[in-house]
Amino acid sequence: MRLAELSERSGVPTATIKYYLRERLLPPGERITATQAEYGEEHLRRLRLVRSLIQVGRMPVATAREVLAASEDESLSQNARMGAAIWALPHGPEPDEDDPHAARARAQVDAVLRRMDWSHGQELGDTSPAYRMLVAAIASLDRLGYPHDTEHLLVHARLAGELAVADLDLVETYDTPPERVEAVVALTVLYEPVLLSLRRLAQTEESGRRFEK
Amino acid sequence: MRLAELSERSGVPTATIKYYLRERLLPPGERITATQAEYGEEHLRRLRLVRSLIQVGRMPVATAREVLAASEDESLSQNARMGAAIWALPHGPEPDEDDPHAARARAQVDAVLRRMDWSHGQELGDTSPAYRMLVAAIASLDRLGYPHDTEHLLVHARLAGELAVADLDLVETYDTPPERVEAVVALTVLYEPVLLSLRRLAQTEESGRRFEK
DNA sequence: GTACTTAGATAGTGCCACTCTCCAACGGAA
DNA sequence: TTCCGTTGGAGAGTGGCACTATCTAAGTAC
Numbered sequence: 376m377r378l379a380e381l382s383e384r385s386g387v388p389t390a391t392i393k394y395y396l397r398e399r400l401l402p403p404g405e406r407i408t409a410t411q412a413e414y415g416e417e418h419l420r421r422l423r424l425v426r427s428l429i430q431v432g433r434m435p436v437a438t439a440r441e442v443l444a445a446s447e448d449e450s451l452s453q454n455a456r457m458g459a460a461i462w463a464l465p466h467g468p469e470p471d472e473d474d475p476h477a478a479r480a481r482a483q484v485d486a487v488l489r490r491m492d493w494s495h496g497q498e499l500g501d502t503s504p505a506y507r508m509l510v511a512a513i514a515s516l517d518r519l520g521y522p523h524d525t526e527h528l529l530v531h532a533r534l535a536g537e538l539a540v541a542d543l544d545l546v547e548t549y550d551t552p553p554e555r556v557e558a559v560v561a562l563t564v565l566y567e568p569v570l571l572s573l574r575r576l577a578q579t580e581e582s583g584r585r586f587e588k
Numbered sequence: 589m590r591l592a593e594l595s596e597r598s599g600v601p602t603a604t605i606k607y608y609l610r611e612r613l614l615p616p617g618e619r620i621t622a623t624q625a626e627y628g629e630e631h632l633r634r635l636r637l638v639r640s641l642i643q644v645g646r647m648p649v650a651t652a653r654e655v656l657a658a659s660e661d662e663s664l665s666q667n668a669r670m671g672a673a674i675w676a677l678p679h680g681p682e683p684d685e686d687d688p689h690a691a692r693a694r695a696q697v698d699a700v701l702r703r704m705d706w707s708h709g710q711e712l713g714d715t716s717p718a719y720r721m722l723v724a725a726i727a728s729l730d731r732l733g734y735p736h737d738t739e740h741l742l743v744h745a746r747l748a749g750e751l752a753v754a755d756l757d758l759v760e761t762y763d764t765p766p767e768r769v770e771a772v773v774a775l776t777v778l779y780e781p782v783l784l785s786l787r788r789l790a791q792t793e794e795s796g797r798r799f800e801k
Numbered sequence: 802g803t804a805c806t807t808a809g810a811t812a813g814t815g816c817c818a819c820t821c822t823c824c825a826a827c828g829g830a831a
Numbered sequence: 832t833t834c835c836g837t838t839g840g841a842g843a844g845t846g847g848c849a850c851t852a853t854c855t856a857a858g859t860a861c
Contacts, residue, residue, distance in 0.1 A: 378807070390851050393809075410808050410857045420732075427728045429849090430681050433646075436849065454799040461788050467781055468643050493793045503792070509785035515640045516778050519633070521771065522758055523782075530754050531779070532786050534747045539790035541743050543798055545735055555799075561734055563791060566744070567784055568680060568725040569736075573745050574783070575674050575718035577752035578776060580706045585756060586667040586768075591838070603820050606840075623826045623839050642818090649818065807858070814851070821844070827837080 376414045378404075385422045392422065400425045400440050424561060432564040438465050442564075446556045453552040457559045464564070466508040480513035480523075487528050491536065542566065589627045591617075598635045605635065613638045613653050637774060645777040651678050655777075659769045666765040670772045677777070679721040693726035693736075700741050704749065755779065 382389045395401045401421055404412030428439045445451075445459035470477040484506065488494070516523040546558045595602045608614045614634055617625030641652045658664075658672035683690040697719065701707070729736045759771045 388851080389807095391849085394850060397809085404808095406808095408808095408858060411806095411859090412808070423732055427732060431725055431728045433680060454795055457795050457799070458792055461792055464788065466785070467646060488789070491790075493789055503789070505785040505788035505792070508781055509789070512644055512778055512781040512785065515644045516774075516782075519636055519640060519774060519778075521774055521778065522761070527754060527758065528782070528786075531751065531783055532790070534750060535783065535786035535790040536794070537747060538744065538787055539794040541740060542791060543794050545740065546795075547798070548735070558734065559791070559795065561729075561732060563788065565725055565729050565732075565734065567787075568721055569729075569741070570744055570748065570783065570787070571780055572679070572718040572722035572725065573741075573748035574751055574780075575677065575776065576701070576706055576716070576722070577704075577745070577748040578755060578772070579671055579674055579716070579718070581749070581752040581756050582667055582670050582759075582772065585760070586670070601820080602838095604818085607819060609839090610841085617839090619839095621827065621838095624828090624837095625839065803861090805858105805860080808856095810854085812851100812853080814849100816848090818847095819845085821842100823841090823843100824839105826839090829834105829836095831832100831834085 376416075376418070377411070378414070381414045381419060381422065384419055385426070387422060387426060395422070395425060395436075398436055398440060400436065400443065424557070427561070428564055431568060434465050434564070438463060442560060446560050447553075453556060456556045460556065460560045461505070461563060462503055464504070466504040467511055469507055470511040470514050474514060476517040477510060477514040480510045480517055483513060483523070483525060483528070484509050486525055487532055490525070490529060491532050493532075538566075538570070589632070590624070591627070594627045594632060594635065597632055598639070600635060600639060608635070608638060608649075611649055611653060613649065613656065637770070640774070641777055644781060647678050647777070651676060655773060659773050660766075666769060669769045673769065673773045674718070674776060675716055677717070679717040680724055682720055683724040683727050687727060689730040690723060690727040693723045693730055696726060696736070696738060696741065697722050699738055700745055703738070703742060704745050706745075751779075751783070 376384075378389050378392060381387075382392055385392075387395075392401070396403060401418060404414040404418065406412050425439055425443070428434045428442065429436060434442070441463040442460050445463050446456050448456055448459060451459060470480065513523050513528075542559075542562050545562060546555050549555045549558050589597075591602050591605060594600075595605055598605075600608075605614070609616060614631060617627040617631065619625050638652055638656070641647045641655065642649060647655070654676040655673050658676050659669050661669055661672060664672060683693065726736050726741075755772075755775050758775060759768050762768045762771050
């Protein structure tokens with residue numbers, strides 16, 4: 376398969392594919408001559424994954440490269456690769472260390488993690504981007520005076536736990552480690568918009584039920 | 589309070605506040621003379637909300653303006669304002685009408701909504717951005733060959749429903765309609781990163797539990 | 802052999818979220 | 832009153848990002 380066919384089958388313009396090749400989001404094709412290269416089905420699949428991460432997952436190109444690189448890092452175990460890929464996922468601004476709102480948020484997050492008995496993230500010694508993202512979001516709620524009591528957060532945490540179990544069940548339907556790692560990345564990222572849109576639909580439904588006279 | 593103090597208390601640079609004023613994300617201050625204006629506590633609060641939507645909620649400036657304008661539209665009922673604000677929230681690319689993946693995704697989403705008995709969104713005759721975002725995300729999963737059976741989506745939908753109930757309970761602790769509408773906007777947007785980061789933490793935890801030897 | 806296509810490199814585009822520069826008008830100190 | 836730093840407002844400029852267009856030398860198809 377040549378560039379033109381890869382472009383046609385994926386719906387991605389050739390100029391954009393060239394850009395992704397340059398940015399190392401796609402491995403180079405097999406060089407046939409000095410100026411021609413051949414691409415296979417795995418290139419097509421990878422290209423579709425990249426597009427999904429960028430367009431559906433709203434991920435910056437550089438982040439997608441890091442996530443994919445982490446998920447293929449041969450020097451890591453299967454589990455470490457999954458962790459590294461999730462670690463590289465986009466996250467908002469860092470919480471400000473000197474901010475009392477952030478300090479309160481941090482204490483509360485620690486309490487929630489303790490209550491959920493989630494310790495893997497902490498054992499690593501370093502705090503993960505997801506942890507810092509959580510602290511920053513709760514600090515914002517605190518700054519605006521919106522409620523975020525631990526019981527309410529635990530509701531969210533328990534539901535997140537259920538989702539994780541369902542997602543990992545799906546991952547375990549794949550047999551080989553590389554497939555599983557890719558599945559974790561794809562399912563983590565692509566189920567995020569699913570979850571957010573379902574929540575918005577549910578809220579519209581519920582607020583209609585409560586506030587519509 | 590002058591611009592400089594508003595800037596200091598919010599941590600937002602004066603140049604950025606001026607930009608937000610120009611973009612009508614903040615109402616103008618009360619003009620004291622031809623070249624001075626006075627800002628109040630409500631400006632500070634609004635500025636913090638705007639910053640949260642943009643930085644924590646990763647929302648484009650133009651979208652934040654629309655969301656806030658919808659939430660304050662005097663010609664709408666309380667419930668319609670909430671709906672209009674959630675309607676304006678950022679969403680990914682539109683699903684492609686001629687794509688068989690999208691067609692299949694649409695049928696499946698309709699099945700899920702029917703099973704959940706969520707009809708408010710549909711009654712409006714038009715399909716909401718959240719609905720289209722959901723279709724686009726599922727179409728992507730389908731294109732990549734990842735599983736998205738209705739039972740699995742129903743797990744997500746039921747959890748989303750539980751979240752919506754918990755969120756609206758929080759909203760009902762506010763007494764006046766304007767407070768409630770702002771609370772819906774703030775809680776919808778600011779709990780999104782909370783939910784996503786908790787899910788990532790839960791996944792890390794669960795995958796450690798399953799795959800770490 | 803001639804017209805079209807390709808890979809790869811370089812430069813350019815459009816959008817966005819600020820950020821800078823200016824200016825006339827204040828406002829407080831000397 | 833005069834000086835000087837500050838303010839609100841407007842317009843232009845900046846840097847980052849995700850492409851997108853152009854160009855060239857080297858194939859390939861008829």
